[in-house]
Amino acid sequence: VGLFLFPPCTAHGGFRSLLRAGTGAGAALWRPPLLPLLLSVSAASPAASSGPAGSMSMSMSMNVFDRSMKRRQKGWAAALRDRQQFEYLRDEVGSRVADRVYDVSRTFPLALDVGCGRSHIAEHLNKDFVERLFLTDISEDSLKLKKESEIPTRCVLADEEFLPFRENTFDLVMSSLSLHWINDLPGALRQIHYVLKPDGVFIGAMVGGETLYELRCSLQLAELEREGGFAPHVSPYTAITDLGNLLGQAGFNMLTVVRPHHDHAGMGESNCAWNRKSMLHRDTMLAAAAIYKEMYGAKDGSVPATFEIFYMIGWKPHESQAKPARRGSANVSFGDLSKLNESPNTGDPKMG
Numbered sequence: 536v537g538l539f540l541f542p543p544c545t546a547h548g549g550f551r552s553l554l555r556a557g558t559g560a561g562a563a564l565w566r567p568p569l570l571p572l573l574l575s576v577s578a579a580s581p582a583a584s585s586g587p588a589g590s591m592s593m594s595m596s597m598n599v600f601d602r603s604m605k606r607r608q609k610g611w612a613a614a615l616r617d618r619q620q621f622e623y624l625r626d627e628v629g630s631r632v633a634d635r636v637y638d639v640s641r642t643f644p645l646a647l648d649v650g651c652g653r654s655h656i657a658e659h660l661n662k663d664f665v666e667r668l669f670l671t672d673i674s675e676d677s678l679k680l681k682k683e684s685e686i687p688t689r690c691v692l693a694d695e696e697f698l699p700f701r702e703n704t705f706d707l708v709m710s711s712l713s714l715h716w717i718n719d720l721p722g723a724l725r726q727i728h729y730v731l732k733p734d735g736v737f738i739g740a741m742v743g744g745e746t747l748y749e750l751r752c753s754l755q756l757a758e759l760e761r762e763g764g765f766a767p768h769v770s771p772y773t774a775i776t777d778l779g780n781l782l783g784q785a786g787f788n789m790l791t792v793v794r795p796h797h798d799h800a801g802m803g804e805s806n807c808a809w810n811r812k813s814m815l816h817r818d819t820m821l822a823a824a825a826i827y828k829e830m831y832g833a834k835d836g837s838v839p840a841t842f843e844i845f846y847m848i849g850w851k852p853h854e855s856q857a858k859p860a861r862r863g864s865a866n867v868s869f870g871d872l873s874k875l876n877e878s879p880n881t882g883d884p885k886m887g
Contacts, residue, residue, distance in 0.1 A: 553701055554699050555700060598718050599718055600716050602673065609652065609672070610677065613652075613674060613680050614676050624842065625653075625655045625711070625712055628655070628711050628712055629658070629659055629711050631740065632711045632738055635738045635848060636665070639736060642664055642665075643664065643666065644706055645668075645706055647708045648669070648671065649698070649708060649714075649727065650671070650672055650695045650710055650713025651671060651677070651678075651681070651711075652712070653680055653681050654670055656709050657670070657686060658684055660686060661686070666687075667687050667688075668689075669688070669691060670690045670691065672690075672692065672695075672713075675692055695710075695717060696717055696722070697726075702730065703731070703732045704732070707735060707738070708727050708730065708736075708738075710739040710741070714741040715741045715742045720781060721781050721784060721785065724737075725785045733851055733852065733853040734852075734853035736849070738846075738848050741778075741844070741847075742845075743772045743774065744772060745772075745843055748841055749831045750840065752826075753830065754819075756823075756826050757819050757823035760822060761818050762819060775794050782847060786851070789849070789856065790847070791847065792845060792847045793846050794845055794846075795844065795846070
């Protein structure tokens with residue numbers, strides 16, 4: 536696994552103890568200036584075959600997304616001079632993930648942000664809640680241009696699909712708008728569960744559902760009309776009904792999954808599906824724009840774009856956590872609940 540840290544400092548001796556054995560993180564953890572990126576993971580690599588995801592999960596997972604293309608897209612977006620104008624959605628979702636961290640009444644000594652981008656969660660956190668933070672992302676440019684935070688932070692260049700950390704390492708794992716580009720989402724959730732300590736919590740947000748359905752419909756209708764067929768230009772997304780099941784299968788309990796409703800390429804969110812079409816003809820683009828405006832446009836000339844963001848919380852089991860009551864142990868019937876407000880003598884409702 537290509538694994539590099541920023542800033543280039545070898546003084547952090549405790550870091551090596553957090554890594555899985557066989558991740559290739561020996562004495563030379565820090566990236567020399569001219570060393571090429573080594574993000575590909577061999578199927579025979581110990582890191583690829585160890586841990587919860589395992590080689591079986593890797594070989595059986597669907598290879599929908601071109602991760603190399605996604606790395607280039609994120610690097611290109613991070614390097615834009617006007618990148619701030621494209622990050623409004625990432626900043627908003629990052630702040631909402633941070634709000635959910637604040638809802639947990641505890642301090643987290645060590646936290647991890649998976650697929651951090653330019654660190655859109657950390658800028659909304661403070662060191663009273665998170666004492667130390669590790670950031671991981673597939674894009675070197677995103678890590679180099681990360682936003683400032685008062686929390687002591689270490690950056691790890693690693694693919695979100697192959698976390699290089701040991702079991703039971705982190706008290707908190709977060710992720711914002713990254714997991715929807717994962718080929719093996721069940722395996723990624725199992726790895727997050729693996730690196731969490733018992734009673735640790737995962738708090739995440741991902742795009743899903745009917746995101747950009749207006750754009751999808753417009754492009755499909757335009758291509759059918761002009762070219763007699765259509766190719767996928769909007770990436771496939773996970774349904775909210777599946778997300779809770781995936782979290783449960785990964786080993787999380789006390790689950791919460793909610794769906795509150797909320798410039799695509801500039802965010803590094805362009806389609807990276809392997810079967811994407813490399814280009815659109817000009818006639819098709821003009822037709823799609825006309826269809827989009829006709830079907831969804833507002834009177835003021837603007838057009839809407841739907842983003843469905845799923846927020847999720849899951850806990851790694853621990854004996855101290857509350858457990859559901861044993862089946863059949865209830866001593867009060869739901870049918871008797873209406874009687875609780877009645878006077879014991881008359882049967883009339885209590886007053887005051």
